[in-house]
Amino acid sequence: MLQQNQALEEANRTAETLLHASAQFASMMEQDQVVDTMFLQMRLLVEYDIAAVYTLESPEWIALRATWQEGRSQAAEPGSVVGINPQEFPALLRVIDQQKSHSIADTLQQARPFHHLEANSPRGWLGIPLAAGGKVIGLCEIGRFQPTAFSQDQVRLAEGIASQAAVALQNAQRYEQVRESRAQLKTLTRKIVEVQERERRWVAVELHENLVQKIAAILMKIRYLGDKLDQNESVCPGFDDIDRELSFVFEDLRKMAINLRPVILDTSGLSAAIRSELARLRDNHHLRTDFSESGRLKRIPKEMEITLYRIVQEALANVTQHARAAQVGVSLVQTENRAIMLIEDDGVGFSLNKLDQSTCLGLIGMRERAEMIGGTLAVESSPGEGTMIRVSVPLPESGAAEG
Template sequence: MSEKQDRIAQLERDRELLDTQIKELLRTEHRLAGARMRYERQLRRIELLNRFALAATGTQSSIDLMNLAMPMLFSLFPFEQAAAFTLRENDYLCPFCVRALAGREADSRERLGEIGEQHEISAEAPPKEPVLLGDDELGDATPFVRRVVEVTRELYAAPAPAPSTTFGASLVMPLVGRGKWALGAIVLRHDAPSLISSHERLPTEADMPFVRLTAAHVAAALQSVRLFEQVRDIAELKEAYASKVVDAQEQERIRVARELHDAIAQQLVAMRMDAEWISERLDADHPAHDVSHQLTTRLAQTIVSIRNIVYDLRPPLLDDLGVASAIKAYATQITSNAEIELDVEIVDDPEALPQQVATALYRIAQESINNAVRHAEATTLRVTVEDSGSAVLLRVRDDGRGISSDKLNASTSMGLVGMRERAALLGGELTINSRPGTGTLVSAAIPYARDPSK
C-alpha cells in the first residue's frame, strides 16, 4: 500500500511539474508571439521609412515632401491630425502644410493661403527631443511646444479642453538637419486618444528612439529639398537677371541706333551737303577746292559707316521681314567685300517668332558670321535657318582655321559666352564643333510656342 501511495505521489509531482512546464512553454510562446509581433511591426516601420526615403529623393518642394511624409506618419503612429511647421527667413515658424485623417483615408489640405501671421511662432528654443504630452500638460510645456500644439488645434477647429480634462494628446517632433540646422517641427495629434482601437496605442518611452529616427528621416529629406529649393531660386534669379540684362542691352542698342540715325547721321548728311555746296562754288584752282572735295568724300564714307553701325545695332529687316531675311541680308552684306563663297539656305522660313527668340537667333548668327569672316580666314560660309515647328534651328559652318578647345571652353571669350547665354535664357541649346584646321560649325536650337492663330 505504501508503494502504491508513493507512486501516486510521484505521479502527482510529475503532473505538477508538467503543468509548470506547460505553463512556462505557454508563457514562452506568448512572449515569442509578442516578440514576433514587435519584430514584424518594426519591420513594417522600417519598410515605411525606406519607402519614404526612396520617394523623397525625387521630391523638389517642401509641400510635396510633407504630402509624402504625412501618410507615413499616420501609418506609423495612431494620430488623426498633423501640422508641419517650417522655419522661414525671419526666424519664425509658420504652418505650411496640414494633413487631416478622415476615417482612415488621408485628406490632404494645403493651407498656405489661409494661414496668416497670427500663427507665426518664434523659433527660439525648440525642443531637442520629441515630446509626447496630453492637453492637461500644456501648462508645464515650453512656450514653443505649447504654441505649436495650440496652433495645430486651431487649424482643426478643435475646442479648448476643460481645465481638469485630458482632452487630447500631441506628439511634437522637432526637425533638425545635418549640422544641427533647425528646420521646423511636425505636430501629430489625436483629440480623443481613449477612442484609439485596441490594437493601436500611443507611443511610449520605449518608442522614442524610433520616433527620433523617423524625425531624422523627415528632417534629412526636408533639408535636401530646402537646399534644392535654394539652388533653384538662385538659378531663377540669375536667369531673370541675365534676361533683364539682355533685354536692357537690346533696348540700349535700339536707343543708340535711333540716336545715330535721327541725330548724328542727319547732321552728317547736312554737313556733306554744305561741303558739296562749297566745293561746287570754288574754282578748281582754289586752295580750298581739294580740301572741300576730300571733306565731302570723308563725310559720305562716315555716313555709310554710321548706317552700317545702325544696321548692326538693330536691322530694320529683323522687324519688317523676319529673322531669316535679316540673317541672309547681314551675311550678304558682311561677305560682299571678302573673298568668301556664301550659301544661305532658308528651310521653312520661321514666321511670327516671338521678339526675344528672333533677336537671340539673329545675335547668335551675327556673332558666328562675324567670327567666320573676320577671324577664321574662311573661304566658304554656309548658313542654314530652319523651322522645325517647335524650335527654330540655326547652323553656321565655315572652312576656316577652327578654334582650339581652350578657347572654346574659356570664360573670357565674351562672344562665345554671349551666344551660349542667349540660347540658354530661352531654354535653347548651342553647340560649337571645331578643331584647329578643320573649320567651325555653330548649331543653335531655340524652342518657341507657335501662335495657333498664325
C-alpha cells in the first residue's frame, strides 16, 4: 500500500511538472528562454550532470546553442556558435537520422572520438531528438560523469519535456526570423525615405532658386513692358493675359517647392513649419486652426523634424479630404526625453474597424514613419466625434547633438 501511494505521488509530481513546463513553453518567444526552461524542467524529472542543445542547420552541420553544467546554463555567444559535423559522431547522427532517442550506459566503450568535447565527455549519455511538425530541428543530450544506464521511464520523461520544448523552439525561431525580417524592412524603408527626402530637397531648391526666380524675372519684364505700352489698347489686354497666366504658374511652382521641402523647416525648425502649414490650410480651406507648444522648446534632430512634419502633412491632408472639419489643431510637447505631438479635428470621424483603403494606407504610412525613428502613433476616432492622432518619439539625451 505504501509503495502504491509513493508511486501515485511520484506520478502526480511528474504530471504537474509536465503541465507546468507546457504552460511555460507556451508563453515563450525567445530561444534562450526555451532552452533554459528545458534544462531546468528536464532535470526535475531526470538527474544529469551535463547537457547540451543543438539545432540542425543542414545534414552536415549542427550548431551548439547552449550547454548546462554545475547548475547553470550557458548560451552560445552570437557570432561564435560552434558548428559540428554529425557525420563524425555516430551517436549524434543516429539520433538525427532515426528520429529516436538513443542511450549509452558507458561512452568509454564506444569508438573514439565519441564527443566533440572529449575532455569533458559524459560516461552515461542520452540523446533525444527535438522534433516539431514531423521534422527534426535539433537534439538535446544529457549525461552523467559516471556510467549510467538511463531507464525507459527516464527516457520517456526526457522525451516528454523535449517534445514540448521542440515546438516552443521552432516557434521562437520563426518569431526571430519575422523580427529580423521586420528589422531589415524597417532599415530598407528608412533608407528609401532618406533618399526621397534628399531628392525632394534637391528638386525644391531647383524649383525655388532656378525656375521660380526665372519666372519672377519674366513677370517683372512683362509688367515693365505693359506699363510702357499701356496706351496701346490692342496690345495691353494680351499683356494682361500673359501676366495673369504667368502669375498662376509662378504661384503653383512656389507651392510645389514648399510642399516638396519647405525652406522654413530647415531654417527655423519644426514649429515654424507646422505654423506655416496651418496658415496655408486656413487660407486655402477656410478652416480655423490652432497651434501650441510647450516643454523644453529646443530644436530636435533634423531626421525627427522631417518625419514629424511629414506626419502632420499627411494628417492635415486627410482632414481636408475626408474629415469635413471646421477646426483643426496641432500641439507639440517636449519633455527631456520625448516629443509628443497631437493632431485633432472636429470632423465627422470614422470607425477604426471600417476604414476605406486611402485612409487605411495613410494611417499605415504615418505609423511606419513614426516607428522608423523609434516612436509610436495612436489614433482615436469614432463617427461624429472627430479624430485625434497622437505621435510619441524618443529624444536623444541632453547634450546630444541636435539638428
